[in-house]
Amino acid sequence: MSYTVLARKYRPQAFEAMTGQEHVVRTIENAIKLDRVAHAYLFAGPRGVGKTTAARLLARALNCENGPTSTPCGTCKACTEIRDGTSTDVAEIDGASNNGVENVREIRENAKYLPQGSRFKIYIIDEVHMLSQAAFNALLKTLEEPPGHVKFIFATTEAHKLPDTILSRCQRHNFRRISAAAMLKRLQEICVLEKVNVSGSSLSLIVRQSEGGMRDALSLLDQVIAACGLSPTDADVAEALGAIDRTLIHAFAVALVKRDAKSLLTNVEEIWNRGLDLRRLAEDLAFHLRHVFVAKATGQAPDELADSDRDAVLALARESDAAQVARLFDIVHAAVWEIARAPQPKLALEMALLKGLHLAPAASLPDLIARVEKLSGGAAGAQGGRSSSANFRA
Ligand SMILES: Nc1ncnc2c1ncn2[C@@H]1O[C@H](COP(=O)(O)OP(=O)(O)OP(=O)(O)O)[C@@H](O)[C@H]1O
Ligand SMILES: [Mg+2]
Ligand SMILES: [Zn+2]
Numbered sequence: 363m364s365y366t367v368l369a370r371k372y373r374p375q376a377f378e379a380m381t382g383q384e385h386v387v388r389t390i391e392n393a394i395k396l397d398r399v400a401h402a403y404l405f406a407g408p409r410g411v412g413k414t415t416a417a418r419l420l421a422r423a424l425n426c427e428n429g430p431t432s433t434p435c436g437t438c439k440a441c442t443e444i445r446d447g448t449s450t451d452v453a454e455i456d457g458a459s460n461n462g463v464e465n466v467r468e469i470r471e472n473a474k475y476l477p478q479g480s481r482f483k484i485y486i487i488d489e490v491h492m493l494s495q496a497a498f499n500a501l502l503k504t505l506e507e508p509p510g511h512v513k514f515i516f517a518t519t520e521a522h523k524l525p526d527t528i529l530s531r532c533q534r535h536n537f538r539r540i541s542a543a544a545m546l547k548r549l550q551e552i553c554v555l556e557k558v559n560v561s562g563s564s565l566s567l568i569v570r571q572s573e574g575g576m577r578d579a580l581s582l583l584d585q586v587i588a589a590c591g592l593s594p595t596d597a598d599v600a601e602a603l604g605a606i607d608r609t610l611i612h613a614f615a616v617a618l619v620k621r622d623a624k625s626l627l628t629n630v631e632e633i634w635n636r637g638l639d640l641r642r643l644a645e646d647l648a649f650h651l652r653h654v655f656v657a658k659a660t661g662q663a664p665d666e667l668a669d670s671d672r673d674a675v676l677a678l679a680r681e682s683d684a685a686q687v688a689r690l691f692d693i694v695h696a697a698v699w700e701i702a703r704a705p706q707p708k709l710a711l712e713m714a715l716l717k718g719l720h721l722a723p724a725a726s727l728p729d730l731i732a733r734v735e736k737l738s739g740g741a742a743g744a745q746g747g748r749s750s751s752a753n754f755r756a
Contacts, residue, residue: 368581372580390416391432403514406521407537408573411539411540411577420515425452426438457487466497466500474509485512491521491523491524540576541665553583557592561596568599586603606638614626614715690718693714696714
């Protein structure tokens with residue numbers, strides 16, 4: 363049997379199976395229940411977050427033999443044909459390659475005729491922003507007053523490129539990037555179903571690289587399994603993704619907080635020898651410091667971290683000082699740009715990290731004040747106090 367990529371294999375087959383687009387799903391389910399389905403929908407949002415999936419589910423919901431229903435059966439002729447892309451009444455059109463006025467004229471002609479076996483004739487136009495101006499104009503009239511048996515569902519990653527005339531004739535739904543926590547949960551479920559053993563820490567690396575797109579996340583998981591098999595170690599996964607193992611990133615953060623210059627330099631050397639991308643290291647480290655800062659500010663490790671990473675981040679947050687972490691973040695974040703431009707990236711990174719050791723205050727402000735007070739109290743007289751606080755300022 364041929365291998366199906368995870369993104370296709372795990373395309374949600376019911377509205378309730380969609381991760382993270384509850385606001386859209388709820389509105390559509392309600393519209394179906396109340397029999398108030400609009401004649402034209404626009405699904406807008408970043409790539410791989412469920413627009414096409416939702417369009418197909420809506421098509422099924424409308425044409426299911428037991429429908430219209432927000433829970434299409436998935437087994438009737440209409441449902442299975444839509445799933446397989448063979449329904450004569452549901453046309454999935456790629457707007458990028460069918461963007462001419464003649465393509466829209468064809469739709470217009472075709473839309474006049476009643477559906478062959480189903481309730482509605484449904485036109486799903488993907489990447490609809492690619493239509494030409496003339497094509498949009500040709501679409502306007504039909505979109506304004508389509509025959510009762512016609513529904514349009516448009517999907518786009520670039521809604522801002524659509525003319526206002528089109529926008530105002532559609533009911534628009536904005537799809538969101540999927541939250542890290544929701545995506546992590548979904549990936550964990552899929553790993554169980556696929557019987558692969560990828561640690562939470564590695565999965566959260568995939569989540570971060572996919573930037574909220576579920577398709578990207580699943581493609582990365584495919585890539586990891588292809589490269590490392592069913593039980594990869596964290597280092598394997600990091601390598602397969604061209605990333606740096608989180609344990610090592612954490613080691614950098616710890617060394618910065620604890621002012622351990624030696625360990626910083628050894629670790630830079632190691633990364634350099636392994637041929638890993640130093641800019642990437644700085645980016646990952648900036649992210650990691652951000653997590654520590656969030657943990658410090660909220661008392662909780664950020665949701666997007668795997669359980670195994672949370673404890674380490676929380677522990678470091680407890681040991682560090684907020685002002686110090688904030689300044690370390692600034693330095694490392696700025697280093698990302700410096701490294702990208704530097705003729706000697708390694709030098710730029712090392713210097714940035716070493717600066718991080720010296721710039722950040724040695725202790726928290728309350729600590730310093732306490733020490734100043736102690737000194738001024740203990741050193742008999744105002745003068746000693748003044749000179750020691752002057753030392754701290756220097
Ligand atoms: N919200 C989601 N919940 C669960 N899986 C999802 C979700 N969004 C995307 N996926 C996964 O990603 C795959 C691609 O999703 P889909 O085709 O719906 O994305 P899209 O938003 O249309 O992307 P594009 O803009 O690139 O066309 C699906 O087959 C599914 O595996
Ligand atoms: Mg799509
Ligand atoms: Zn059905």
